[in-house]
Amino acid sequence: MGSIGVGKTVIRKEAWEKVTGQAKYTDDFISNHILTAQMVTSTYAHAKIQNIDISSASSLPGVKAVLTGEDYPVLFGQLIEDHPPLARDKVRYYGEPVALVVADSAFTAAKAAAMIHVLYEPLPVINSPLQAVDTNAPLVHEKMIMYQIVKEDIYPNYDTNICDQKKIRKGDAEKAFEQCDVIVEAAFHLPQSDHIAMETRSAQARIDASGTVYIKSASQSPFSIKKIISKIFHLDQSKVIVEVPFVGGGFGGKAPVQLEILAYIASAAVGGRAVRLTNSRENDIVSSPCRMGLEAKLKLGASKDGMLQSVQMKYLVDTGAYSDIGPTLTKAIIVDCTGPYKIDNVHCDAFCVYTNHPYVTSYRGFSHASSAFCIERMMDKLAQKLNMDPAELRYKNALCPGCTSPTQVKITSSNFGNLNSCILKLKEIINWSEGTRMKVEENIIRAKGMACLWKTSNSPTDAVSGVFLTFNPDGTINLNCGCVEYGPSMKTTAAQILSEKLKMDINHISVNMDVNTKYSPEHWKTVASMTTYMLGRAVLRAAEDVIRQLTSIAAVALHCPREDLEVAEEKVYVRHDPSLFLPFKELVHGYKFLNGNAVFGPILGQGSFIMNDLNILDQETGKGKSGPFWTVGAQAVEIEYNKKDYTYRFIKAATVIDAGRVLNPKMAEGLIKGGMCMGLGLGSRESFSYDEEARVLDTSLRTYKVMHFGETPEYLVSFIETPQIDAPYHARGIAEHGIIGIPAALGNALSLAAQAEFDELPLVPETIWRMKTGGIL
Amino acid sequence: MFCLKGKSLITINVNEEDYELLIRPSDILLDTLRNQLGLTGAKPGCNNGDCGTCTVLVNGWPVKSCLMLTAEAVGKKITTVEGLKAAPIQKAFIEQFAFQCGYCTSGFLMVCHALAGIHPDPPDIVIDEWLQSNICRCTSYEEIGTAIRTVLDGKIE
Missing domain, CATH: 1.10.150.120 ([2Fe-2S]-binding domain)
Structure with missing residues (x-):
């Protein structure tokens, strides 16, 4: 028996391919004649390139081409075009690609890459965002004023390292502080870290005799690749065809475009032959973009009853050597800067600054895991000063319908959900009332910390999605969409939504797992937890389109008015007499009368979607609407802290999310738990460390540690369902959210356990030891 | 022990089939499986033994195929994910x-x-x-x- 619709657990469509080794990822497409490219990367974080000697590498048998930055003097970037595909004149971060070898095998390519000699003249480095904003700081980009700015809401400060600034001015923060009974202040230091998708980034390119470019890539953004390559190399968009097979994890790291450009120039250099370029893990960590770093200073004030009155914030986003999506990450901070709390007086400045660190891009949570750490630590500090239960403080101040967000968007039950229900449910499942700090044995303290989260999206105001539906002669459906399957099961979600709308067995709906920009309708990018909303809306429209066509044909065939017809279980039937019906298979390729005459034709369904009421934020006040809805939630972490050796272990991690409606329960739970696991990694171990020359030291999985099996806590996940009226079957996006509050909840739990204020990440035992002892042995 | 000097012809048994292959002594099993046999179920993740995406079975024991030379597979039974039969x-x-x-x-x-x-x-x-x-x-x-x-x-x- 098949399954129909949303709200019940559905096995993902591609499940069997993924447990048999049949699912193909980009670098699994290997042919004998494909050439291999390898990058040579910078050994300095900031240095002039004096000379690149490629002579011995070029003459190695099997080497087809060696490219340097001089060969393609172009600049690219999704917001600011500041980025050469291969470094020119100078390198700006350790690991930056400076040359590209194309050879007949990986073996030869590696050999040749080792024979390329680059002569550098080291320059002073910017090794932190604070250094970047020093008055006498050296410039990472001396010619910023020459750069093309692609989006309208970027505000660079030329002749500095600030490539963008975003502001919130709401109420009068300064004046409101004068009325506050309690004020807390703190500074936060959050380092860069990395996505570590298990599949490293990979791209292939070839150019056919007509000049058409074919790119295959492990990407979340096939349509961006098409646009960016066509733009920088002056090609018609129809001449750039991008294909994306299964993707082995994204987490935002595969949303930008990088290797695709390198693969394209490599192919162009060898007459259009197919070239593959796959990152080593080391290159994937340092050469390709990572997760942003953040420095923050916050001041939060409340009246003595615990009502928040005013907040002042200054954020420095470490965007690294290039801007990529850094300005939008900066925007995302200010948009949700207060946390999901009602604060009428907000003064927030956020700067996106260049440094000589690896450049950054989107990462699960899109800056919210960082900004939530700051505001949620502040909430606990405030609760402590007020001598109030941190859960109560949050409950009292939770946003609710009638309030406005920092960007002055009106909060409704539909666009926000119900945070207080999440807080109450969280208290219940984590057993908050038993106490948050307990001594369990000599030197062992058990403690709980919590954090709330909210997140809206920051897409372009005209982001689009689309769906094509075709029928097979037996009545089964092919759903063709442009979103990429990299884990969260979005293709299965699309099938579920269609199945619900057509009341049809989901097993009779097949979805394209790969995306091809030539055949698939454009989907902006598979990011931002927006796929269910955007794609789902397009699916519903496409379903309505085929229902209209099916009933039009059936009305002729059944000699009845169209409005009397219903569609369900792959049939069109007369509502008042369901015994009168026609199965899909007699309608979907047109209708044939008994005498052989045929009418209509194959049913082709389509539905599209565009964001429709978003706008650019006001430069001075930040007023405006950046996303269609929020997803809110509350999270907690329980730990056992050992006072003697400053270690701790995870006992429980809990999340309550207002999902609007849970479409696929076991999948939804898995997404939240996966996010929590990643959040525990961020909180407890993941970070880049740099030497004095700004070189990243943690460049392999031997030294960059992520969570492993057996280190995880008991996971508790629960959902609240406050309908989002404009979402497909009321479902909010939930794919990123499991990560957002976890580092903060851990910070709060550990601060309580160790009775010290932890305002930096990651919280390794050494950090605790240093805080507790002053670093004196 | 056997010794390979330069490119050599060897036979390895993968998923209960024998394959005769020309390899370099330095070739790793992961690359041979993927590039020569087209068995791409084992994935490269770090080529350093840290992540396990390339794990295969050697005589029934899990081994990271990025850390094993192809030459070491001679005389052993290799099983990849493609060799799992409705496990x-x-x-x-x-x-x-x-x-x-x-x-x-x-x-x-x-x-x-x-x-x-x-x-x-x-x-x-x-x-x-x-x-x-x-x-x-x-x-x-x-x-x-x-x-x-x-x-x-x-x-x-």
Whole structure:
């Protein structure tokens, strides 16, 4: 028996391919004649390139081409075009690609890459965002004023390292502080870290005799690749065809475009032959973009009853050597800067600054895991000063319908959900009332910390999605969409939504797992937890389109008015007499009368979607609407802290999310738990460390540690369902959210356990030891 | 012990079939499986033995194929994910949602499959130690733990 619709657990469509080794990822497409490219990367974080000697590498048998930055003097970037595909004149971060070898095998390519000699003249480095904003700081980009700015809401400060600034001015923060009974202040230091998708980034390119470019890539953004390559190399968009097979994890790291450009120039250099370029893990960590770093200073004030009155914030986003999506990450901070709390007086400045660190891009949570750490630590500090239960403080101040967000968007039950229900449910499942700090044995303290989260999206105001539906002669459906399957099961979600709308067995709906920009309708990018909303809306429209066509044909065939017809279980039937019906298979390729005459034709369904009421934020006040809805939630972490050796272990991690409606329960739970696991990694171990020359030291999985099996806590996940009226079957996006509050909840739990204020990440035992002892042995 | 000098013709047994291959002494098993045999189920994740996405079985024991020379596979039985024949762990992974992107899955399946064969009734600490060899970035690991336990408990057909 098949399954129909949303709200019940559905096995993902591609499940069997993924447990048999049949699912193909980009670098699994290997042919004998494909050439291999390898990058040579910078050994300095900031240095002039004096000379690149490629002579011995070029003459190695099997080497087809060696490219340097001089060969393609172009600049690219999704917001600011500041980025050469291969470094020119100078390198700006350790690991930056400076040359590209194309050879007949990986073996030869590696050999040749080792024979390329680059002569550098080291320059002073910017090794932190604070250094970047020093008055006498050296410039990472001396010619910023020459750069093309692609989006309208970027505000660079030329002749500095600030490539963008975003502001919130709401109420009068300064004046409101004068009325506050309690004020807390703190500074936060959050380092860069990395996505570590298990599949490293990979791209292939070839150019056919007509000049058409074919790119295959492990990407979340096939349509961006098409646009960016066509733009920088002056090609018609129809001449750039991008294909994306299964993707082995994204987490935002595969949303930008990088290797695709390198693969394209490599192919162009060898007459259009197919070239593959796959990152080593080391290159994937340092050469390709990572997760942003953040420095923050916050001041939060409340009246003595615990009502928040005013907040002042200054954020420095470490965007690294290039801007990529850094300005939008900066925007995302200010948009949700207060946390999901009602604060009428907000003064927030956020700067996106260049440094000589690896450049950054989107990462699960899109800056919210960082900004939530700051505001949620502040909430606990405030609760402590007020001598109030941190859960109560949050409950009292939770946003609710009638309030406005920092960007002055009106909060409704539909666009926000119900945070207080999440807080109450969280208290219940984590057993908050038993106490948050307990001594369990000599030197062992058990403690709980919590954090709330909210997140809206920051897409372009005209982001689009689309769906094509075709029928097979037996009545089964092919759903063709442009979103990429990299884990969260979005293709299965699309099938579920269609199945619900057509009341049809989901097993009779097949979805394209790969995306091809030539055949698939454009989907902006598979990011931002927006796929269910955007794609789902397009699916519903496409379903309505085929229902209209099916009933039009059936009305002729059944000699009845169209409005009397219903569609369900792959049939069109007369509502008042369901015994009168026609199965899909007699309608979907047109209708044939008994005498052989045929009418209509194959049913082709389509539905599209565009964001429709978003706008650019006001430069001075930040007023405006950046996303269609929020997803809110509350999270907690329980730990056992050992006072003697400053270690701790995870006992429980809990999340309550207002999902609007849970479409696929076991999948939804898995997404939240996966996010929590990643959040525990961020909180407890993941970070880049740099030497004095700004070189990243943690460049392999031997030294960059992520969570492993057996280190995880008991996971508790629960959902609240406050309908989002404009979402497909009321479902909010939930794919990123499991990560957002976890580092903060851990910070709060550990601060309580160790009775010290932890305002930096990651919280390794050494950090605790240093805080507790002053670093004196 | 046998010795390879320069490119050599060898025979290795993979998924119960013999393959005659021309290899370099420095070739690693992972690359040979993928590039010469087209068995791309084993994935490169770090080429450093840290992540386990490339795990295959060598005489029934899990081995990171990025850390093994192809030459070392001579005379041994190699099993890749493509060689699993409706193993209970495959169904368990599906039912327990023990993967999302699927990239680490082949490696985890091989470790779990070997564990179930070698330690039919392991204490938790043994499961932890075995599965710590691999990294999954999508799930919380709990799903993978539940999947292996359902197999060990005989709850899968």
